[in-house]
Amino acid sequence: MGLAPTYLGSVMSQIIVNGLMLSATYALIALGITLIFAIMNVMNFAHGQMYVLGGFMVYYTYGVWHWPFALSLLVAALVVAAVGLILERFFFRSVLRRSRREESTMLLAVGTALLLDSLALALFGEKQRGVPDVVSGVYHLAGAYIPARRLLIFAIAAVLTTAFIVFINYTRPGRALRAIAQDRETAALQGVDVTRYSALGFGLGAALSGLAGGLLISTDAINSGAGNLISIKAFIMIMIGGAGVVSGAIAGALVLAFSEAIGYYFIPGSLPYLLILTGLIVFLLFRPQGIMGRRWG
Amino acid sequence: MNRLLGPLIGLALYLGIVPLLIHGSSYWLTVFINISLLAFTSLGVWLTFYIGRINIAQGAFALIGGYAVAVLTTLHGWPFWLALPMAGLVAGLVGGVVGSTILRLRGVYFAMLTLCLTEATRLLALNWTGVTQGASGIIGIPTPFGGDSSYLQAYFFSALLLLAGLLAIWRITQCRMGRVFRALQAHEDLAASIGINVAQYRVLAFSIACAFGGLGGAVLTVFLQSIYPTSFNVTNSTDFMLYCFLGGLQFVLGPAVGALVLFLGFQLLSALGSYQALVYAILMVLAMLLLPNGLLSLRFSVRQKSMREGQV
Amino acid sequence: MSLASKPHLSLHNLSVYYDTVRAIEGVGLKANRGEIIALIGSNGAGKTTTLRAITGLVKPTFGEIWYEDQRINGLPPHRIAELGIRMVPEGRRIFPLMSVHDNLLMGAFLRRNQAEIRQDIERICARFPRLAERMKQAAGTLSGGEQQMVAMSRALMARPKLLLLDEPSLGLAPMVVREIARAIQAVNREDGVTVVLVEQNSRMALRLSSQAYVLETGKIALAGASAELQTNDRIRRLYLGISDESEPLTL
Ligand SMILES: Nc1ncnc2c1ncn2[C@@H]1O[C@H](COP(=O)(O)OP(=O)(O)OP(=O)(O)O)[C@@H](O)[C@H]1O
Ligand SMILES: [Mg+2]
Numbered sequence: 001m002g003l004a005p006t007y008l009g010s011v012m013s014q015i016i017v018n019g020l021m022l023s024a025t026y027a028l029i030a031l032g033i034t035l036i037f038a039i040m041n042v043m044n045f046a047h048g049q050m051y052v053l054g055g056f057m058v059y060y061t062y063g064v065w066h067w068p069f070a071l072s073l074l075v076a077a078l079v080v081a082a083v084g085l086i087l088e089r090f091f092f093r094s095v096l097r098r099s100r101r102e103e104s105t106m107l108l109a110v111g112t113a114l115l116l117d118s119l120a121l122a123l124f125g126e127k128q129r130g131v132p133d134v135v136s137g138v139y140h141l142a143g144a145y146i147p148a149r150r151l152l153i154f155a156i157a158a159v160l161t162t163a164f165i166v167f168i169n170y171t172r173p174g175r176a177l178r179a180i181a182q183d184r185e186t187a188a189l190q191g192v193d194v195t196r197y198s199a200l201g202f203g204l205g206a207a208l209s210g211l212a213g214g215l216l217i218s219t220d221a222i223n224s225g226a227g228n229l230i231s232i233k234a235f236i237m238i239m240i241g242g243a244g245v246v247s248g249a250i251a252g253a254l255v256l257a258f259s260e261a262i263g264y265y266f267i268p269g270s271l272p273y274l275l276i277l278t279g280l281i282v283f284l285l286f287r288p289q290g291i292m293g294r295r296w297g
Numbered sequence: 298m299n300r301l302l303g304p305l306i307g308l309a310l311y312l313g314i315v316p317l318l319i320h321g322s323s324y325w326l327t328v329f330i331n332i333s334l335l336a337f338t339s340l341g342v343w344l345t346f347y348i349g350r351i352n353i354a355q356g357a358f359a360l361i362g363g364y365a366v367a368v369l370t371t372l373h374g375w376p377f378w379l380a381l382p383m384a385g386l387v388a389g390l391v392g393g394v395v396g397s398t399i400l401r402l403r404g405v406y407f408a409m410l411t412l413c414l415t416e417a418t419r420l421l422a423l424n425w426t427g428v429t430q431g432a433s434g435i436i437g438i439p440t441p442f443g444g445d446s447s448y449l450q451a452y453f454f455s456a457l458l459l460l461a462g463l464l465a466i467w468r469i470t471q472c473r474m475g476r477v478f479r480a481l482q483a484h485e486d487l488a489a490s491i492g493i494n495v496a497q498y499r500v501l502a503f504s505i506a507c508a509f510g511g512l513g514g515a516v517l518t519v520f521l522q523s524i525y526p527t528s529f530n531v532t533n534s535t536d537f538m539l540y541c542f543l544g545g546l547q548f549v550l551g552p553a554v555g556a557l558v559l560f561l562g563f564q565l566l567s568a569l570g571s572y573q574a575l576v577y578a579i580l581m582v583l584a585m586l587l588l589p590n591g592l593l594s595l596r597f598s599v600r601q602k603s604m605r606e607g608q609v
Numbered sequence: 610m611s612l613a614s615k616p617h618l619s620l621h622n623l624s625v626y627y628d629t630v631r632a633i634e635g636v637g638l639k640a641n642r643g644e645i646i647a648l649i650g651s652n653g654a655g656k657t658t659t660l661r662a663i664t665g666l667v668k669p670t671f672g673e674i675w676y677e678d679q680r681i682n683g684l685p686p687h688r689i690a691e692l693g694i695r696m697v698p699e700g701r702r703i704f705p706l707m708s709v710h711d712n713l714l715m716g717a718f719l720r721r722n723q724a725e726i727r728q729d730i731e732r733i734c735a736r737f738p739r740l741a742e743r744m745k746q747a748a749g750t751l752s753g754g755e756q757q758m759v760a761m762s763r764a765l766m767a768r769p770k771l772l773l774l775d776e777p778s779l780g781l782a783p784m785v786v787r788e789i790a791r792a793i794q795a796v797n798r799e800d801g802v803t804v805v806l807v808e809q810n811s812r813m814a815l816r817l818s819s820q821a822y823v824l825e826t827g828k829i830a831l832a833g834a835s836a837e838l839q840t841n842d843r844i845r846r847l848y849l850g851i852s853d854e855s856e857p858l859t860l
Contacts, residue, residue: 037405043405043408043409091582091586094586095585095586095589098589099589102404102405103346103351103542103546104585104589106351106405106408107538107539107542107585108582108585108586110535110538110539111539111578111581111582111585112582113535114535114539114578114581114582115575115578115579115581115582117574117578118574118575118577118578119575119578121571121574121575122571122572122574122575172714172718175707175711175714175715175718176715176718178704178706178707178711179704179707179715182704182705182706182707183702183704185666185686185698185702186698186702186703186704187704187715188665188666188685188686188687188690189664189666189686189690189695189696189698190690190715190716190718190719190763190767191687191690191691191718191719191767192687192718193685193687194686194687195685228531228532229416231412232412232413232416232531235409235410235412235413236413238409239406239409239410239413243405243406269424270420270423270424271420271424273416273417273420274417274420274421274424277413277414277416277417277420278417280410280413281395281398281399281410281413281414281417284398284399284402284410285398285401288401288402288406
């Protein structure tokens with residue numbers, strides 16, 4: 001020991017900490033949208049709106065009504081899952097059954113995003129909302145500051161991400177979901193009730209987004225119009241990682257979170273995102289299928 | 298001849314009856330100016346659909362066209378009539394350059410990336426303060442429409458622009474280029490295998506589409522006499538796409554009908570106050586569920602079904 | 610009618626149309642419990658369509674499918690799977706990104722007894738030692754023959770009562786074909802599984818089966834005991850590749 005952390009060292013560790021904190025929650029967003037895409041072949045344009053909905057659930061239950069944070073997270077997950085199930089049952093299922101064109105499901109996905117957007121605006125108003133800190137205090141680690149609330153959110157998100165990966169890889173329903181993603185018909189031939197499991201997948205993907213919203217509102221504020229921006233982040237992540245692949249979602253989340261951490265540390269304002277988006281286009285030029293993706297999904 | 302009757306009646310209505318009815322109301326003239334220009338801009342999105350790509354970037358190119366016309370007229374003192382085609386050209390060129398890379402993607406990947414492109418363009422406008430003035434935007438853009446009848450002039454100009462756009466797109470679909478585009482939509486790989494330079498045609502179609510966006514955005518900007526980074530955003534991009542979808546993708550008139558019905562519908566719902574957007578969204582989703590092939594499919598399904606195949 | 614004489618599976622006047630295209634018409638066949646029947650025919654004859662109708666992947670336009678005293682046409686695929694019917698589909702259709710082990714577990718999706726499942730996996734490893742070495746490997750990276758073994762094993766993991774095999778020998782080396790044939794015979798004899806064997810190159814199918822049906826452009830053209838069909842001139846010429854001029858077919 002003996003060596004005081006250098007300035008450069010502390011900058012590095014602060015960036016790493018920031019990136020890591022963010023990446024766990026981003027992974028939840030990316031896993032949710034990639035799950036829905038893999039199972040239903042629907043690109044969920046309303047993913048960001050589901051995030052917003054989850055955020056507002058926590059805002060009301062925890063921020064306004066002072067329920068325990070864990071309970072309000074659960075409520076957020078359940079409510080958004082229910083919304084996902086309703087959308088799947090009444091919108092996507094019938095359209096997926098009768099249409100052969102990719103466009104019609106995409107149109108519907110965009111329509112649901114619009115619907116949830118205006119619903120959020122009508123229900124929650126335009127104000128930016130935040131919630132009181134769940135825990136207070138600041139930790140120091142190798143010259144980096146870690147607010148306790150961010151650490152808590154990170155821990156919860158990391159646990160949820162791990163739980164999801166374990167669920168998908170090592171449980172019976174998780175296997176069924178993977179089987180549907182790879183070959184719907186053959187999954188049905190093994191006795192999987194494809195309709196029910198697709199609904200499960202959609203609800204689960206939605207719940208993940210709602211959870212992410214519920215988690216991030218406790219560190220960053222949220223407003224009812226934030227949906228599109230979050231959807232864009234979700235798209236960036238799965239385009240980087242490759243759509244429909246769990247490892248791709250994780251990779252995309254890490255890349256985006258660290259790009260944000262680096263960008264916002266050095267450059268203020270909105271310029272980092274311009275650079276990220278430009279970088280994305282250049283990246284896709286060389287690897288259109290993303291890091292982990294198969295060509296054209 | 299029969300096929301032309303409907304559009305001709307529509308044309309007569311739009312250039313004759315509508316202005317006669319609303320010429321006194323600047324509100325309704327503004328509504329219809331918007332409809333014409335939004336429909337014109339959506340025609341570009343329609344053309345991208347025509348080559349089998351879902352385009353959610355048209356807001357970006359409207360923004361580019363808007364800034365081009367704003368900068369040229371205010372900073373460089375160009376006359377509107379020169380700046381306008383330039384705006385279309387700039388948007389078309391940018392579209393060509395960007396398109397030559399991103400058009401390699403397909404399906405939802407292309408759609409997602411174009412959505413990101415809209416956001417990227419907004420951020421570019423926000424950060425390139427030397428040219429765009431950043432968030433404060435460019436205001437006081439000179440307008441070529443003046444005097445008492447300025448709204449009516451703008452109405453006729455927009456309507457004629459839309460008409461020209463419709464004719465141009467219709468011509469494109471009728472000639473050899475249109476056949477190639479259709480081939481790209483249905484079987485891109487097959488088209489490549491029979492020796493069509495797929496990449497080149499895709500880029501061509503996309504630049505034309507972007508030029509439409511640039512022109513439409515430029516006229517809208519001039520009409521509003523101001524532009525900000527948020528003037529055309531992700532919501533506009535998706536709107537342009539929805540106009541095409543809901544009008545009907547198999548018809549050149551689709552975007553025009555879609556823009557007319559949706560924009561007018563939105564205005565008519567304004568009595569609902571804060572629920573306007575919500576009711577509008579609900580109606581739109583219902584339309585998607587009930588009319589998966591667009592509004593114009595109604596009109597054609599009551600006629601012979603077999604005509605639909607040949608109908609453009 | 611006594612229970613014993615009732616067929617395990619029977620199709621009655623079955624027709625399937627894709628839109629307006631006829632795939633099969635008026636197909637009737639039956640398989641008794643514990644029997645192997647063969648369904649042969651050339652490309653596009655409707656063999657796959659018949660199996661897809663039995664498993665519920667396509668809905669028959671006309672006709673009925675009976676299985677164990679129950680009419681099963683109209684049931685969704687997963688309900689039919691619950692009744693103990695498994696298909697090894699055309700082109701294998703393994704889950705390519707899953708490990709071999711997970712593919713087998715998918716076969717046992719409807720079973721709950723973990724100990725028995727483990728036992729069955731061991732049995733499969735004994736039957737196909739080549740799979741035993743590759744349990745953790747992604748199934749999509751296996752060779753064609755190994756993939757066929759996975760597909761077959763996946764179906765067996767369900768402990769099916771009726772097994773439908775769609776061209777299991779397609780594209781495989783003669784040695785692997787023999788291995789597959791032995792496996793089919795073993796399941797049939799040891800576990801009493803009823804088998805419907807679809808084959809284009811029909812030598813093996815006729816040898817393994819007791820009854821055979823010949824499909825031609827969607828209709829049953831011939832049916833009878835396999836041993837008799839093997840000596841039928843027309844069958845020999847069209848499906849066994851034996852010409853009267855005794856000139857071997859060369860490419
Ligand atoms: N999904 C489909 N849509 C339209 N027609 C189909 C479809 N599936 C099969 N057919 C048609 O039905 C007929 C029977 O096809 P099927 O696949 O059952 O034949 P098969 O006997 O299995 O042939 P093969 O030995 O080549 O596998 C064919 O004429 C085929 O073109
Ligand atoms: Mg077949």
